[in-house]
Amino acid sequence: MQKFIVVTLLHHLKLSAGRMFRQVQSMRNYKLLSVFSNVFIAATFILSLESFAAVNVDKTRLIFNSSDMTQTINLYNNSSSPAVVQLWTDDQDTNVSPDESKTPVIVLPPVLKILPNEKRSLRVILTTRKELTSDRESLYWLNIYQIPSIIKSKDRDMNKIFFPLRLRLKVFVRPAHLGSPSFDDMQKLKFIKRGAELRVVNPTAWYASLNVSIPGFKKISKIMIGPLAEASIQTEREITEDKINYEVIGDSGFSVMHTTKITSLYDSLK
Numbered sequence: 386m387q388k389f390i391v392v393t394l395l396h397h398l399k400l401s402a403g404r405m406f407r408q409v410q411s412m413r414n415y416k417l418l419s420v421f422s423n424v425f426i427a428a429t430f431i432l433s434l435e436s437f438a439a440v441n442v443d444k445t446r447l448i449f450n451s452s453d454m455t456q457t458i459n460l461y462n463n464s465s466s467p468a469v470v471q472l473w474t475d476d477q478d479t480n481v482s483p484d485e486s487k488t489p490v491i492v493l494p495p496v497l498k499i500l501p502n503e504k505r506s507l508r509v510i511l512t513t514r515k516e517l518t519s520d521r522e523s524l525y526w527l528n529i530y531q532i533p534s535i536i537k538s539k540d541r542d543m544n545k546i547f548f549p550l551r552l553r554l555k556v557f558v559r560p561a562h563l564g565s566p567s568f569d570d571m572q573k574l575k576f577i578k579r580g581a582e583l584r585v586v587n588p589t590a591w592y593a594s595l596n597v598s599i600p601g602f603k604k605i606s607k608i609m610i611g612p613l614a615e616a617s618i619q620t621e622r623e624i625t626e627d628k629i630n631y632e633v634i635g636d637s638g639f640s641v642m643h644t645t646k647i648t649s650l651y652d653s654l655k
Contacts, residue, residue: 439464440499440531442552445638447527449490449511449558450565456509458554460529462499471496471530472507474556479526488525489513490556511558519560521590521612527554557592566591571633572643574610578624579650586615594634599626599647 443459462468472492473483483495493508509527517523529552566589574593575586587593587610597605602620610616629647632640 439466439468439550440470440529440552442529442554444554446555446557446634446636447509448565448636449556451559451561451563454511458507458509458527460499460505460507462501462503465501467498467500469496469498469532471528473528473530474525475528476525479553483528489516490525490527490558492527509556514558514560517558517560521560522563522592523558524592524611525556525558527556528552529554555592555594559591563590565636568641568643571641572645574631574633574643574645576629576631576645576647577650578647581620581623583618583620583624583647584615584650585610585618587612589613596632596640598630598632599624600628601626 439462441461441463443461447456447458449456460470471483472495473486474488474490474492475481475486476488489512491510491512493510497505497507499505530549531551532549570589570591571593573588574595575588576597577584577586583597583599583605585593585595585597585608590612592612593608593610595608595610597608597618599605599620602622602624605618605620608616608618624647627647629645631643631645633643634640
């Protein structure tokens with residue numbers, strides 16, 4: 386009996402990777418490729434950029450500053466087989482399919498085939514700023530949905546089936562008067578403790594992406610707090626420490642270290 390290495394996605398996903406790939410190759414336009422339903426899209430692996438993928442991208446985020454209407458991203462197929470890729474944006478809803486997307490950010494071309502070891506450049510376009518908030522940064526997500534082919538092993542009894550993969554990049558859009566956040570801007574983040582709860586308050590007009598370290602506690606990673614918003618984090622025990630270190634991910638994708646005090650809930654109400 387032949388042995389297959391199968392990555393199980395969802396119980397109801399019955400299409401084989403080979404059949405899916407042949408169907409995609411036969412599709413002739415964007416509309417046909419968009420027949421993947423919400424359920425199908427939800428069934429794919431949603432990966433961070435640190436995860437492996439056949440097709441990779443050269444950026445971790447896209448920033449549209451006040452004068453920007455177009456950005457460029459490069460895709461690289463590092464595998465030994467071709468891959469079909471579809472790109473679309475969503476308004477922070479992972480279940481939105483390409484034909485349901487209503488964001489002002491589009492990608493050209495939206496569908497492409499990338500050959501092995503090939504690099505392709507794509508344009509990400511901001512079509513309008515009319516519906517954006519004027520006092521804070523807006524956030525959208527760029528989806529890079531890739532369908533690799535079956536990898537045939539030299540061993541006749543061993544085939545590898547790879548299911549569709551999906552990368553997601555943050556796309557930040559800033560109003561006309563809002564530039565990049567400075568060190569002092571991100572130093573304004575407030576941290577409030579109450580028992581084992583840590584509340585993070587973002588009083589700025591930018592999204593804050595950060596990793597938090599409290600001495601004696603496990604590091605808390607990949608926190609994102611919207612402009613003029615707050616988030617509540619539950620830690621493993623009561624917080625008695627008075628200082629906190631946090632790394633803020635900047636426009637370039639690199640982190641900048643900050644240190645500030647943790648106030649108690651009672652002190653924050655004074």
